[in-house]
Each structure stands twice: as C-alpha cells, then as structure tokens.
Amino acid sequence: MRSPAEGPPAAGRMRRKPDLKLPLPQRDPTVAVPLPLPPPSANSMAPPPTVSGQTIPTPNLSDLDRVRRIGSGSGGMVWMVRHRPTGRIYAMKVIYGNHEDAIRRQICREIEILRTADSPFVVRCHGMFDQAGEIQILLEYMDGGSLEGHRISSERFLADVARQVLTGLAYLHRQRIVHRDIKPSNLLINAARQVKIADFGVGRMLAQTMDPCNSSVGTIAYMSPERINTDLNHGIYDGYAGDIWSFGLSILEFYLGRFPFGENMGRLGDWASLMCAICYSNPPEAPATASKEFRSFISCCLQKEPGRRPTAVQLLQHPFITHQSPLSSSSSSSSSMPHP
Incomplete structure (x- = not known):
C-alpha cells in the first residue's frame, strides 16, 4: 500500500487489470432531468420587428440618448431614450445587478420570443443590450404611461x-x-x-x-x-x-x-x-x-x-x-x- 507521501503512481505505470470495467448506472426512463441548453447562436435570433411591413432593425446602443427618467423601482429604472439618427423615441428598461450566466442565457431566449410578438395590443420589444453588468431592454414607448391609479367611470x-x-x-x-x-x-x-x-x-x-x-x-x-x-x-x-x-x-x-x-x-x-x-x-x-x-x-x-x-x-x-x-x-x- 502506498502512503500519501509517495504521491500518485507514475504516469507510465500500467494498470494491473486494464480490462476492468464498471457497469453504467441504470436510469429510470420515466424520470427526465433536462440539461441546460447552450447559448443561442447568432443565426437563431428572432427576426427584427416590423411596423407596417417595414423592418425596424435594433438600434445600436451608442446611438441612443437618455432623455429623462420615466419610472424606477428596486433594482432598476425606465428611461425615455431617443435614437439620434432617426429621432425615434423608445423606452429603455435598465436592470441593475449581476445575473448568473444561466439567467442571462434564459433572458436572451425570452427576448427572442418577445421580439416575435406582433400585435398592436402588446408593447413591442425591440431588443436587449447586456453591458457593464446592466441588462437593458429596449421597448416601445407609450407616452400615457400605465393605467395604475386611474379611474374610468365611462x-x-x-x-x-x-x-x-x-x-x-x-x-x-x-x-x-x-x-x-x-x-x-x-x-x-x-x-x-x-x-x-x-x-x-x-x-x-x-x-x-x-x-x-x-x-x-x-x-x-x-x-x-x-x-x-x-x-x-x-x-x-x-x-x-x-x-x-x-x-x-x-x-x-x-x-x-x-x-x-x-x-x-x-x-x-x-x-x-x-x-x-x-x-x-x-x-x-x-x-x-x-x-x-x-x-x-x-x-x-x-x-x-x-x-x-x-x-x-x-x-x-x-x-x-x-x-x-x-x-x-x-x-x-x-x-x-x-x-x-
């Protein structure tokens, strides 16, 4: 028996029983444990949203200027932003905090789903930026804000x-x-x-x-x-x-x-x-x-x-x-x- 001080066996030493094999564990086929999916490839990204049949590409983050803050909460805030080349107004939801890689990959998958949403009754998602620990989601801007706290008697x-x-x-x-x-x-x-x-x-x-x-x-x-x-x-x-x-x-x-x-x-x-x-x-x-x-x-x-x-x-x-x-x-x- 080798003592711990002797260290591991030499790399060139042959195993005494080279044909020794261990049986693989048997898995219950009724129990499935899903493995995490790899990050989506660039080719799997959803197509850019369209308005009146015209494709609107995702603006570059460097072309977006923050105009004013329009909402805030624990962990993030929402800004009105302007796209300098076109003058188009968007809402930018900025989420602070460090998120695990698995969470970030899941967010990217969900953004792909949201970008495919094409209904005039659903706020459009134009894309996501992941930079310097911030997750920034570019959304359609609704100038009237939310209906929270409003009474509609009619x-x-x-x-x-x-x-x-x-x-x-x-x-x-x-x-x-x-x-x-x-x-x-x-x-x-x-x-x-x-x-x-x-x-x-x-x-x-x-x-x-x-x-x-x-x-x-x-x-x-x-x-x-x-x-x-x-x-x-x-x-x-x-x-x-x-x-x-x-x-x-x-x-x-x-x-x-x-x-x-x-x-x-x-x-x-x-x-x-x-x-x-x-x-x-x-x-x-x-x-x-x-x-x-x-x-x-x-x-x-x-x-x-x-x-x-x-x-x-x-x-x-x-x-x-x-x-x-x-x-x-x-x-x-x-x-x-x-x-x-």
Missing part, C-alpha cells in the same frame, strides 16, 4: 380598454404565452388611447430574479384563487384562466377607482388577510349602479372555478364589449385620457 371607454386588452391576451394565448402578471401597472396607454399589455415574459423573470419577495408581494393581489391555494382546483393551475381573473379584477378596479378587495387590503402588511379574502370570500362584484352587461362581464371573469371563466376570445363576444361602439383613436387626445 363604461364606453372601459369597454374599449377591455376590448384592447382582451385582444392582446387572445394573441398571447394563441402563441401559448401566459402573462401571469396582468394588473393596472402593466397596462399602458398612449395619447391615441391605444392600450397595450407590457411586462410579460422577461420582465416577470427579471423581477423574480432581483427580488423574489418583492415580486411575490407585488403581484399576489391580482393572483387567481387557485394560483394562491392549489388545493382549490385539485392542484391544477391553468395560466390562461389565471390571466382572465387578473384581467377582470383590473377592469373592476378601473371602474371602482380602488382595489376591489378593499382599498388598503395588502398595503398595510396584512397579506394573510388578503390571501384569505381572495381564496375563500365571494368574488368582488360590480356595483348595482353599473349596467347589467358590465355586471355580467365582471361576473364571468371572476368565477372562483377557473374552468367556468371564458377565454379571451369568448369574452370579446360578450355584450359589454359588442354593444359598445369602439372609440375612434382619431378623435382622441391626451386630454381625454383617464385621470386618477
């Missing part, structure tokens, strides 16, 4: 908002994309009263990566009951139906001018009470002063059983949507946008 206007969001959701769901974070702050509007869905996919993943507690608390108020408590639906979670619940809660909040489960619910730290209210109390209802079409519409969205919630396509055929004539964007102006 049912005609609210039906138009609902129609646009539902059309965006129907598009995402057809692409097998579940948003999972529909809420007023993720619904953006511009001066032409166009409403678009934002912050799906990579935005949600980045938020969870930066601050899991904050992202969980920030979105729980709009989560469906079966997502909070999986026992309510036999452990089955349907993300598409979950989006419909969050959508209905947001539309009702616009009408009421407050969070439907209570204006201060969850904001004073009593998240346990909020979760119990969502899971075990009756769903919120539109007030009796609202039209019967609107009350029915909200009731359809806020069904406790996810299987009873209509799809986005089905809700587009609801009388609340079809009986209201769409508002003309040409007759709209920034002054006619909703006010808090």
Whole structure:
C-alpha cells in the first residue's frame, strides 16, 4: 500500500487489470432531468420587428440618448431614450445587478420570443443590450404611461380598454404565452388611447430574479384563487384562466377607482388577510349602479372555478364589449385620457 507521501503512481505505470470495467448506472426512463441548453447562436435570433411591413432593425446602443427618467423601482429604472439618427423615441428598461450566466442565457431566449410578438395590443420589444453588468431592454414607448391609479367611470371607454386588452391576451394565448402578471401597472396607454399589455415574459423573470419577495408581494393581489391555494382546483393551475381573473379584477378596479378587495387590503402588511379574502370570500362584484352587461362581464371573469371563466376570445363576444361602439383613436387626445 502506498502512503500519501509517495504521491500518485507514475504516469507510465500500467494498470494491473486494464480490462476492468464498471457497469453504467441504470436510469429510470420515466424520470427526465433536462440539461441546460447552450447559448443561442447568432443565426437563431428572432427576426427584427416590423411596423407596417417595414423592418425596424435594433438600434445600436451608442446611438441612443437618455432623455429623462420615466419610472424606477428596486433594482432598476425606465428611461425615455431617443435614437439620434432617426429621432425615434423608445423606452429603455435598465436592470441593475449581476445575473448568473444561466439567467442571462434564459433572458436572451425570452427576448427572442418577445421580439416575435406582433400585435398592436402588446408593447413591442425591440431588443436587449447586456453591458457593464446592466441588462437593458429596449421597448416601445407609450407616452400615457400605465393605467395604475386611474379611474374610468365611462363604461364606453372601459369597454374599449377591455376590448384592447382582451385582444392582446387572445394573441398571447394563441402563441401559448401566459402573462401571469396582468394588473393596472402593466397596462399602458398612449395619447391615441391605444392600450397595450407590457411586462410579460422577461420582465416577470427579471423581477423574480432581483427580488423574489418583492415580486411575490407585488403581484399576489391580482393572483387567481387557485394560483394562491392549489388545493382549490385539485392542484391544477391553468395560466390562461389565471390571466382572465387578473384581467377582470383590473377592469373592476378601473371602474371602482380602488382595489376591489378593499382599498388598503395588502398595503398595510396584512397579506394573510388578503390571501384569505381572495381564496375563500365571494368574488368582488360590480356595483348595482353599473349596467347589467358590465355586471355580467365582471361576473364571468371572476368565477372562483377557473374552468367556468371564458377565454379571451369568448369574452370579446360578450355584450359589454359588442354593444359598445369602439372609440375612434382619431378623435382622441391626451386630454381625454383617464385621470386618477
């Protein structure tokens, strides 16, 4: 027996049993452990987005000037930026922090998916820059900001908002994309009263990566009951139906001018009470002063059983949507946008 001080055997020494082989471990074929995929090649990048059939290439980062800050939060901020060669305005979401290589590769994959999204009701993603520890996501600029904190008392206007969001959701769901974070702050509007869905996919993943507690608390108020408590639906979670619940809660909040489960619910730290209210109390209802079409519409969205919630396509055929004539964007102006 060799002592530790003698070191490893000489490189030229022959093994005593050169034909010795060890049996390979047997793997249960029913258990699959996926391996991480390699980073995407340059040829696998999604095609650049188009507007009116014209391709818009991703601008160079060096050609973008930051104009002013338009939003901020823990771990990042959003800037209005101008593309010097064309004068085009974009929004740039800047995420701080050091992310592991696996996270960065996943972000790149999700950006590829987001860049293929081609709907006038979904905020367009123009690309991503990864530089000096910052992840910068270039997005379509919406000059009206988010609808968070706005009250929309006009049912005609609210039906138009609902129609646009539902059309965006129907598009995402057809692409097998579940948003999972529909809420007023993720619904953006511009001066032409166009409403678009934002912050799906990579935005949600980045938020969870930066601050899991904050992202969980920030979105729980709009989560469906079966997502909070999986026992309510036999452990089955349907993300598409979950989006419909969050959508209905947001539309009702616009009408009421407050969070439907209570204006201060969850904001004073009593998240346990909020979760119990969502899971075990009756769903919120539109007030009796609202039209019967609107009350029915909200009731359809806020069904406790996810299987009873209509799809986005089905809700587009609801009388609340079809009986209201769409508002003309040409007759709209920034002054006619909703006010808090």
